Amino acid sequence: MSALANHAFVKMNGLGNEILVVDLRDGAPAPTGPEAKAIHDSGLTFDQLMTIEPARDADIATRIFNNDGSEVSACGNGTRCIAWLVMQETGTSKMTIRTRAGILTAAAGSAPKTITVDMGAPKFGWQDIPLAEEFRDTRAIELQIGPIDAPVLHSPSAVNVGNPHAIFWVDDVNAHDLGRFGPLLENHPIFPERANISLAQVTAPDAITLKVWERGAGLTLACGTAACAAAVAAARTKRTGRSVNVTLPGGPLHIHWRESDDHILMTGPVETEFEGTFDPAVFSGSAA
Numbered sequence: 001m002s003a004l005a006n007h008a009f010v011k012m013n014g015l016g017n018e019i020l021v022v023d024l025r026d027g028a029p030a031p032t033g034p035e036a037k038a039i040h041d042s043g044l045t046f047d048q049l050m051t052i053e054p055a056r057d058a059d060i061a062t063r064i065f066n067n068d069g070s071e072v073s074a075c076g077n078g079t080r081c082i083a084w085l086v087m088q089e090t091g092t093s094k095m096t097i098r099t100r101a102g103i104l105t106a107a108a109g110s111a112p113k114t115i116t117v118d119m120g121a122p123k124f125g126w127q128d129i130p131l132a133e134e135f136r137d138t139r140a141i142e143l144q145i146g147p148i149d150a151p152v153l154h155s156p157s158a159v160n161v162g163n164p165h166a167i168f169w170v171d172d173v174n175a176h177d178l179g180r181f182g183p184l185l186e187n188h189p190i191f192p193e194r195a196n197i198s199l200a201q202v203t204a205p206d207a208i209t210l211k212v213w214e215r216g217a218g219l220t221l222a223c224g225t226a227a228c229a230a231a232v233a234a235a236r237t238k239r240t241g242r243s244v245n246v247t248l249p250g251g252p253l254h255i256h257w258r259e260s261d262d263h264i265l266m267t268g269p270v271e272t273e274f275e276g277t278f279d280p281a282v283f284s285g286s287a288a
Protein backbone atom coordinates (compact mmCIF):
# COMPACT_ATOMS: atom_id res chain seq x y z
CA MET A 1 0.00 0.00 0.00
CA SER A 2 1.39 3.40 -0.94
CA ALA A 3 2.40 5.68 1.92
CA LEU A 4 0.19 8.26 0.18
CA ALA A 5 -2.99 6.27 0.90
CA ASN A 6 -5.28 8.57 2.92
CA HIS A 7 -2.68 11.39 2.62
CA ALA A 8 -4.03 14.95 2.40
CA PHE A 9 -3.95 17.05 -0.78
CA VAL A 10 -5.10 20.52 -1.83
CA LYS A 11 -6.56 21.10 -5.31
CA MET A 12 -5.73 24.54 -6.72
CA ASN A 13 -5.43 26.25 -10.07
CA GLY A 14 -3.57 29.05 -11.73
CA LEU A 15 -5.84 30.59 -14.40
CA GLY A 16 -7.55 27.22 -14.71
CA ASN A 17 -4.27 25.26 -15.00
CA GLU A 18 -5.22 22.47 -12.59
CA ILE A 19 -2.65 21.81 -9.84
CA LEU A 20 -2.85 19.07 -7.21
CA VAL A 21 -0.65 19.99 -4.22
CA VAL A 22 0.68 17.32 -1.84
CA ASP A 23 2.51 18.56 1.27
CA LEU A 24 5.18 15.95 2.13
CA ARG A 25 6.84 17.87 4.97
CA ASP A 26 5.34 15.15 7.22
CA GLY A 27 7.95 12.78 5.82
CA ALA A 28 5.69 10.92 3.41
CA PRO A 29 7.51 9.92 0.20
CA ALA A 30 6.86 11.67 -3.12
CA PRO A 31 4.60 9.77 -5.50
CA THR A 32 6.19 7.80 -8.32
CA GLY A 33 5.31 8.88 -11.86
CA PRO A 34 2.93 5.92 -12.26
CA GLU A 35 1.25 6.80 -8.93
CA ALA A 36 0.74 10.39 -10.10
CA LYS A 37 -0.82 9.09 -13.34
CA ALA A 38 -3.00 6.65 -11.37
CA ILE A 39 -4.31 9.49 -9.20
CA HIS A 40 -5.27 11.48 -12.33
CA ASP A 41 -6.74 8.46 -14.09
CA SER A 42 -8.84 7.62 -10.99
CA GLY A 43 -10.84 10.81 -11.58
CA LEU A 44 -8.97 13.20 -9.27
CA THR A 45 -7.83 14.96 -12.45
CA PHE A 46 -5.09 17.57 -12.69
CA ASP A 47 -2.65 19.03 -15.22
CA GLN A 48 0.26 18.82 -12.76
CA LEU A 49 0.80 17.31 -9.32
CA MET A 50 3.28 19.29 -7.23
CA THR A 51 4.81 18.39 -3.89
CA ILE A 52 5.91 20.62 -1.01
CA GLU A 53 9.02 19.14 0.57
CA PRO A 54 11.76 20.26 3.02
CA ALA A 55 14.93 21.76 1.47
CA ARG A 56 18.39 22.47 2.86
CA ASP A 57 19.10 25.41 0.55
CA ALA A 58 15.64 26.97 0.12
CA ASP A 59 12.45 27.46 2.13
CA ILE A 60 10.87 24.46 0.41
CA ALA A 61 11.55 22.07 -2.45
CA THR A 62 9.04 20.83 -4.99
CA ARG A 63 8.73 18.02 -7.52
CA ILE A 64 6.47 18.38 -10.53
CA PHE A 65 4.56 15.58 -12.30
CA ASN A 66 2.48 15.96 -15.46
CA ASN A 67 -0.73 13.94 -15.53
CA ASP A 68 0.90 11.40 -17.86
CA GLY A 69 3.29 10.60 -14.99
CA SER A 70 6.34 12.36 -16.47
CA GLU A 71 8.40 14.30 -13.92
CA VAL A 72 9.47 17.74 -15.15
CA SER A 73 11.51 20.67 -13.90
CA ALA A 74 9.27 23.72 -14.09
CA CYS A 75 5.65 24.73 -13.71
CA GLY A 76 4.91 28.44 -13.48
CA ASN A 77 1.26 28.34 -12.45
CA GLY A 78 1.89 25.55 -9.95
CA THR A 79 4.83 27.38 -8.41
CA ARG A 80 2.57 30.37 -7.71
CA CYS A 81 0.06 28.01 -6.06
CA ILE A 82 2.49 26.31 -3.67
CA ALA A 83 4.19 29.62 -2.86
CA TRP A 84 0.84 31.17 -1.90
CA LEU A 85 -0.04 28.17 0.31
CA VAL A 86 3.27 28.38 2.21
CA MET A 87 3.06 32.18 2.55
CA GLN A 88 -0.45 31.80 4.03
CA GLU A 89 0.94 29.32 6.55
CA THR A 90 4.08 31.28 7.53
CA GLY A 91 2.82 34.85 7.12
CA THR A 92 5.81 35.65 4.92
CA SER A 93 5.60 37.59 1.66
CA LYS A 94 8.76 36.26 0.02
CA MET A 95 10.25 32.78 -0.22
CA THR A 96 12.57 30.48 -2.14
CA ILE A 97 11.68 27.21 -3.84
CA ARG A 98 14.17 24.54 -4.88
CA THR A 99 13.13 22.95 -8.19
CA ARG A 100 15.00 20.59 -10.52
CA ALA A 101 15.64 23.66 -12.71
CA GLY A 102 17.20 25.65 -9.82
CA ILE A 103 16.12 27.84 -6.90
CA LEU A 104 13.24 30.21 -7.69
CA THR A 105 12.09 33.23 -5.66
CA ALA A 106 8.40 33.98 -5.13
CA ALA A 107 6.87 37.15 -3.68
CA ALA A 108 3.33 38.15 -2.74
CA GLY A 109 1.80 40.42 -5.36
CA SER A 110 0.08 43.75 -4.66
CA ALA A 111 -3.39 42.24 -5.14
CA PRO A 112 -4.81 39.45 -2.95
CA LYS A 113 -4.05 35.89 -4.13
CA THR A 114 -1.55 37.22 -6.65
CA ILE A 115 2.04 35.95 -6.72
CA THR A 116 5.15 36.99 -8.67
CA VAL A 117 7.71 34.26 -9.37
CA ASP A 118 11.24 34.95 -10.61
CA MET A 119 11.53 32.06 -13.07
CA GLY A 120 15.25 32.63 -13.64
CA ALA A 121 16.94 33.29 -16.96
CA PRO A 122 15.88 31.59 -20.23
CA LYS A 123 18.23 29.43 -22.28
CA PHE A 124 18.36 29.60 -26.07
CA GLY A 125 21.21 27.25 -27.05
CA TRP A 126 20.07 24.25 -29.14
CA GLN A 127 21.58 21.85 -26.60
CA ASP A 128 19.86 23.66 -23.72
CA ILE A 129 16.36 23.50 -25.20
CA PRO A 130 17.26 20.63 -26.03
CA LEU A 131 17.06 20.01 -29.78
CA ALA A 132 18.25 16.85 -31.49
CA GLU A 133 20.47 18.67 -33.97
CA GLU A 134 22.46 21.89 -34.09
CA PHE A 135 20.55 25.08 -34.80
CA ARG A 136 22.67 28.21 -34.68
CA ASP A 137 19.61 30.45 -34.40
CA THR A 138 16.79 29.11 -32.20
CA ARG A 139 14.66 32.21 -32.89
CA ALA A 140 13.28 30.27 -35.87
CA ILE A 141 14.05 26.57 -36.27
CA GLU A 142 13.33 24.42 -39.33
CA LEU A 143 10.17 22.61 -38.27
CA GLN A 144 6.84 22.71 -40.04
CA ILE A 145 3.44 21.10 -40.15
CA GLY A 146 1.49 20.65 -43.38
CA PRO A 147 2.41 20.43 -47.09
CA ILE A 148 6.07 21.16 -47.82
CA ASP A 149 5.18 23.94 -50.25
CA ALA A 150 2.40 25.41 -48.07
CA PRO A 151 3.14 24.68 -44.41
CA VAL A 152 0.34 25.36 -41.95
CA LEU A 153 2.72 26.05 -39.06
CA HIS A 154 6.45 26.63 -39.45
CA SER A 155 9.65 28.23 -38.10
CA PRO A 156 8.90 28.17 -34.36
CA SER A 157 11.08 29.88 -31.78
CA ALA A 158 12.61 27.46 -29.25
CA VAL A 159 13.29 28.41 -25.61
CA ASN A 160 14.06 26.64 -22.35
CA VAL A 161 12.60 28.27 -19.23
CA GLY A 162 13.31 25.29 -17.00
CA ASN A 163 11.42 23.17 -19.52
CA PRO A 164 11.40 23.01 -23.32
CA HIS A 165 9.07 25.17 -25.43
CA ALA A 166 8.38 25.71 -29.12
CA ILE A 167 6.39 28.83 -30.03
CA PHE A 168 4.69 29.14 -33.44
CA TRP A 169 3.83 32.71 -34.49
CA VAL A 170 0.32 32.91 -35.99
CA ASP A 171 -2.18 35.58 -37.04
CA ASP A 172 -5.03 33.90 -35.19
CA VAL A 173 -4.55 31.32 -32.40
CA ASN A 174 -8.06 29.99 -33.05
CA ALA A 175 -7.41 29.31 -36.74
CA HIS A 176 -5.34 26.19 -36.05
CA ASP A 177 -6.35 22.85 -34.54
CA LEU A 178 -3.78 22.66 -31.74
CA GLY A 179 -5.53 19.57 -30.36
CA ARG A 180 -4.56 17.78 -33.59
CA PHE A 181 -1.12 19.29 -34.18
CA GLY A 182 -0.07 19.39 -30.52
CA PRO A 183 0.75 15.71 -29.94
CA LEU A 184 2.59 15.44 -33.29
CA LEU A 185 4.80 18.38 -32.39
CA GLU A 186 5.16 17.48 -28.68
CA ASN A 187 6.63 14.13 -29.71
CA HIS A 188 8.57 15.28 -32.79
CA PRO A 189 12.08 13.73 -32.91
CA ILE A 190 13.62 17.22 -33.02
CA PHE A 191 12.70 17.40 -29.29
CA PRO A 192 14.59 14.60 -27.50
CA GLU A 193 12.83 15.52 -24.22
CA ARG A 194 9.54 16.32 -26.01
CA ALA A 195 8.32 19.94 -25.83
CA ASN A 196 5.48 22.23 -24.80
CA ILE A 197 3.88 23.66 -27.96
CA SER A 198 2.35 27.15 -28.17
CA LEU A 199 0.51 29.21 -30.79
CA ALA A 200 1.31 32.88 -30.17
CA GLN A 201 -0.54 35.85 -31.70
CA VAL A 202 1.12 39.22 -31.04
CA THR A 203 -1.66 41.79 -30.74
CA ALA A 204 0.37 44.80 -29.54
CA PRO A 205 3.97 45.64 -28.56
CA ASP A 206 2.99 44.62 -25.01
CA ALA A 207 0.35 41.96 -25.66
CA ILE A 208 0.33 38.32 -26.76
CA THR A 209 -2.58 35.88 -27.06
CA LEU A 210 -1.47 32.30 -26.42
CA LYS A 211 -2.84 28.77 -26.71
CA VAL A 212 -0.80 25.86 -25.35
CA TRP A 213 -0.50 22.13 -25.84
CA GLU A 214 1.46 21.06 -22.76
CA ARG A 215 4.02 18.28 -22.81
CA GLY A 216 2.61 15.45 -20.76
CA ALA A 217 -0.75 17.13 -20.14
CA GLY A 218 -2.27 18.26 -23.47
CA LEU A 219 -4.42 21.35 -24.01
CA THR A 220 -4.62 23.39 -20.79
CA LEU A 221 -6.37 26.65 -19.91
CA ALA A 222 -3.05 28.22 -19.00
CA CYS A 223 0.66 27.45 -18.91
CA GLY A 224 2.94 29.76 -16.95
CA THR A 225 6.21 28.58 -18.45
CA ALA A 226 4.73 28.86 -21.96
CA ALA A 227 3.75 32.47 -21.20
CA CYS A 228 7.35 33.10 -20.08
CA ALA A 229 8.79 31.34 -23.13
CA ALA A 230 6.53 33.20 -25.56
CA ALA A 231 7.27 36.55 -23.93
CA VAL A 232 11.06 36.19 -24.16
CA ALA A 233 10.87 34.73 -27.69
CA ALA A 234 8.69 37.65 -28.79
CA ALA A 235 11.11 40.19 -27.31
CA ARG A 236 14.10 38.33 -28.77
CA THR A 237 12.57 38.47 -32.26
CA LYS A 238 11.57 42.13 -31.83
CA ARG A 239 7.86 41.34 -31.98
CA THR A 240 7.27 42.95 -28.56
CA GLY A 241 9.05 44.76 -25.76
CA ARG A 242 10.30 43.04 -22.60
CA SER A 243 7.07 43.57 -20.61
CA VAL A 244 3.94 41.90 -21.96
CA ASN A 245 0.52 40.77 -20.90
CA VAL A 246 0.01 37.21 -22.08
CA THR A 247 -3.66 36.29 -22.46
CA LEU A 248 -4.33 32.56 -22.22
CA PRO A 249 -7.74 30.87 -22.47
CA GLY A 250 -7.87 30.92 -18.62
CA GLY A 251 -6.87 34.57 -18.30
CA PRO A 252 -3.89 36.94 -18.28
CA LEU A 253 -0.38 36.68 -16.89
CA HIS A 254 2.09 39.57 -16.76
CA ILE A 255 5.62 38.73 -17.84
CA HIS A 256 8.63 41.03 -17.46
CA TRP A 257 12.00 39.93 -18.87
CA ARG A 258 14.36 41.95 -16.70
CA GLU A 259 17.28 43.51 -18.57
CA SER A 260 19.67 43.70 -15.56
CA ASP A 261 19.97 39.94 -15.02
CA ASP A 262 17.92 38.37 -17.82
CA HIS A 263 15.50 36.91 -15.25
CA ILE A 264 11.84 36.39 -16.14
CA LEU A 265 9.25 37.70 -13.66
CA MET A 266 5.81 36.10 -13.97
CA THR A 267 2.85 37.59 -12.08
CA GLY A 268 -0.60 36.04 -11.83
CA PRO A 269 -3.40 34.76 -9.63
CA VAL A 270 -3.89 31.57 -7.62
CA GLU A 271 -7.16 29.85 -6.72
CA THR A 272 -7.88 27.21 -4.09
CA GLU A 273 -10.60 24.69 -5.02
CA PHE A 274 -10.91 21.93 -2.38
CA GLU A 275 -9.00 19.71 0.05
CA GLY A 276 -9.18 15.94 0.44
CA THR A 277 -7.30 12.73 1.12
CA PHE A 278 -6.17 10.10 -1.36
CA ASP A 279 -8.40 7.04 -1.71
CA PRO A 280 -6.18 4.00 -0.93
CA ALA A 281 -7.85 2.15 -3.80
CA VAL A 282 -6.11 4.51 -6.25
CA PHE A 283 -2.76 2.96 -5.44
CA SER A 284 -3.94 -0.62 -5.62
CA GLY A 285 -5.32 -0.02 -9.09
CA SER A 286 -8.84 -0.91 -8.03
CA ALA A 287 -10.18 2.67 -8.06
CA ALA A 288 -12.81 3.41 -10.72
Ligand SMILES: N[C@H](CCC[C@H](N)C(=O)O)C(=O)O
Binds near residue numbers: 217225
Ligand atom coordinates in the same frame (compact mmCIF):
# COMPACT_ATOMS: atom_id res chain seq x y z
N1 LIG B 1 3.81 20.54 -19.10
C1 LIG B 1 5.00 21.25 -18.65
C2 LIG B 1 5.02 21.41 -17.12
C3 LIG B 1 3.95 22.28 -16.61
C4 LIG B 1 3.98 23.63 -17.22
C5 LIG B 1 2.75 24.49 -16.97
N2 LIG B 1 1.70 23.89 -16.19
C6 LIG B 1 3.18 25.78 -16.33
O1 LIG B 1 2.36 26.43 -15.68
O2 LIG B 1 4.34 26.15 -16.52
C7 LIG B 1 6.23 20.44 -19.03
O3 LIG B 1 6.11 19.24 -19.25
O4 LIG B 1 7.31 21.04 -19.07
